[in-house]
Amino acid sequence: MSKRIVVPFGPQHPVLPEPIHLDLVLEDELVVDVVPSIGYIHRGLEQLVLKREFTEYVYVAERICGICSFMHALCYSQGIEHIMNIEVPDRAKYLRTIWSECSRLHSHLLWLGLFADGMGFENLFMRSWQLRESVLDVLEDTTGGRVIQGTCKVGGVRRDIGQEKLDEMHRTLDTFEENCRDLGDVFLNDGSVKYRLQGLSVIPRDDAYALGAAGPTARASGVAMDHRETGYAAYGDLGFKPVVETAGDCYARCAVRVRELYSSIDIIRRAIEGMPEGPIDVKVKGTPDGEYFSRVEQPRGEVVHYLRGNGTKHLARARIRTPTLANIPILVKMLPGIQLADVPVVVLSIDPCISCTER
Amino acid sequence: MVHEEQTTMAVAREDLLNEVERLKTDGYRLVQIGCTDIGGAYEINYSFDKGYQFRNLRLTVGPDEEVTSISGVYWGAFVYENEVHDLFGIPVTGINIDFKGTFIRTATKYPFSVTRRGGDDPCQNA
Numbered sequence: 506m507s508k509r510i511v512v513p514f515g516p517q518h519p520v521l522p523e524p525i526h527l528d529l530v531l532e533d534e535l536v537v538d539v540v541p542s543i544g545y546i547h548r549g550l551e552q553l554v555l556k557r558e559f560t561e562y563v564y565v566a567e568r569i570c571g572i573c574s575f576m577h578a579l580c581y582s583q584g585i586e587h588i589m590n591i592e593v594p595d596r597a598k599y600l601r602t603i604w605s606e607c608s609r610l611h612s613h614l615l616w617l618g619l620f621a622d623g624m625g626f627e628n629l630f631m632r633s634w635q636l637r638e639s640v641l642d643v644l645e646d647t648t649g650g651r652v653i654q655g656t657c658k659v660g661g662v663r664r665d666i667g668q669e670k671l672d673e674m675h676r677t678l679d680t681f682e683e684n685c686r687d688l689g690d691v692f693l694n695d696g697s698v699k700y701r702l703q704g705l706s707v708i709p710r711d712d713a714y715a716l717g718a719a720g721p722t723a724r725a726s727g728v729a730m731d732h733r734e735t736g737y738a739a740y741g742d743l744g745f746k747p748v749v750e751t752a753g754d755c756y757a758r759c760a761v762r763v764r765e766l767y768s769s770i771d772i773i774r775r776a777i778e779g780m781p782e783g784p785i786d787v788k789v790k791g792t793p794d795g796e797y798f799s800r801v802e803q804p805r806g807e808v809v810h811y812l813r814g815n816g817t818k819h820l821a822r823a824r825i826r827t828p829t830l831a832n833i834p835i836l837v838k839m840l841p842g843i844q845l846a847d848v849p850v851v852v853l854s855i856d857p858c859i860s861c862t863e864r
Numbered sequence: 865m866v867h868e869e870q871t872t873m874a875v876a877r878e879d880l881l882n883e884v885e886r887l888k889t890d891g892y893r894l895v896q897i898g899c900t901d902i903g904g905a906y907e908i909n910y911s912f913d914k915g916y917q918f919r920n921l922r923l924t925v926g927p928d929e930e931v932t933s934i935s936g937v938y939w940g941a942f943v944y945e946n947e948v949h950d951l952f953g954i955p956v957t958g959i960n961i962d963f964k965g966t967f968i969r970t971a972t973k974y975p976f977s978v979t980r981r982g983g984d985d986p987c988q989n990a
Binding site (some may be wrong): 542543743795798833834 | 865867868870892893894895896898899900901909911916918920931932939940941944950960963966967968969970975976
């Protein structure tokens with residue numbers, strides 16, 4: 506047995522600017538153990554719920570993350586709506602679905618770019634982010650914000666999308682899908698990408714499930730679990746099947762996200778085609794009294810907002826479990842047995858979001 | 865479309881591990897462990913899911929009581945248990961990876977625990 510050494514990974518690392526630290530225990534260049542550390546920038550946003558009115562807290566929830574910001578607002582709003590028995594108009598549900606899937610698209614394209622960069626495939630990184638820009642343009646055009654949209658609220662949404670704009674989005678989807686399929690073709694079929702990713706850090710289905718993995722990380726190991734199946738927002742009307750792979754390696758985790766691009770485009774297309782007429786919000790009366798575990802499928806997996814009202818305008822508790830926090834245990838199991846050079850790619854394969862984790 | 869159900873069941877400290885083991889045997893995955901300061905005591909929710917059926921075990925503990933770790937049953941529970949300790953100050957015994965208070969670094973000790981901090985401001989940034 507070689508002498509064991511500990512190599513620090515992070516909290517600042519070129520492939521992951523957000524602060525997470527891993528103590529990698531190595532024998533030669535083989536990883537034999539890992540100890541994770543987080544908590545460098547914990548913001549205590551959950552506690553702000555005690556000082557903000559429940560309708561205002563949507564703005565705080567949205568700022569938990571700069572990538573899946575809309576979905577945090579959606580998860581929080583749906584939780585309050587459940588506690589207060591508020592029925593959101595159908596048009597608002599469809600608009601929420603469109604913006605959610607736009608968030609998933611730009612999140613996955615962001616990740617694909619970072620993943621390509623982690624593999625050293627620089628022009629694939631640039632192509633991924635070029636495509637992502639077109640999604641951010643749509644978000645800016647329809648909500649006014651590229652990062653923080655500010656359109657979701659308790660009782661519905663703040664902005665409508667006019668028919669002319671919906672038609673324009675529908676027309677551009679074909680070209681966008683064609684470009685995504687060209688991009689996905691490289692990720693899924695390029696020889697160097699497959700050589701780098703296939704067979705790397707395999708997590709069997711039972712392990713992924715037992716470790717509480719979430720999102721594409723779990724689905725890449727064959728766990729057919731996607732909260733959109735419960736039909737929240739307009740997913741119940743539009744129908745939905747989770748994207749699942751079975752190999753459980755880095756390639757499968759990449760393949761799930763590539764195929765989810767196509768799935769999101771299809772959902773947006775059908776949401777535009779089936780967009781109902783009508784109001785986009787309802788007036789919210791009263792204050793929340795009760796509790797609910799609201800769950801939404803973010804790009805990185807299931808997010809949980811536990812909300813507890815006490816009949817006043819301030820909630821008694823908001824507890825937020827983000828998908829990256831749920832994926833830390835599986836990350837700890839992924840790393841032993843791989844070479845040091847593969848650590849950045851494997852860490853990226855769970856699509857870690859430390860902003861979410863340090864809510 | 866799959867219908868989601870949520871149920872919550874109170875559990876005593878001495879029954880916690882048995883109930884958790886039963887859920888593991890029944891095929892439930894651990895979703896999260898979260899704590900709420902209810903003024904003079906804490907409620908800890910252990911949340912599990914199987915096929916979108918959401919089950920909660922709710923444990924109520926006093927400010928000086930310890931909680932037994934469930935990381936022997938669900939290996940990944942260590943992230944939540946360290947979090948409960950670092951944010952609320954609740955001692956959790958037997959965690960498989962125990963960071964001993966360094967998992968979440970905060971300027972204020974136990975920032976989410978009004979009870980443990982004597983009812984003062986819960987968070988200096990709030």
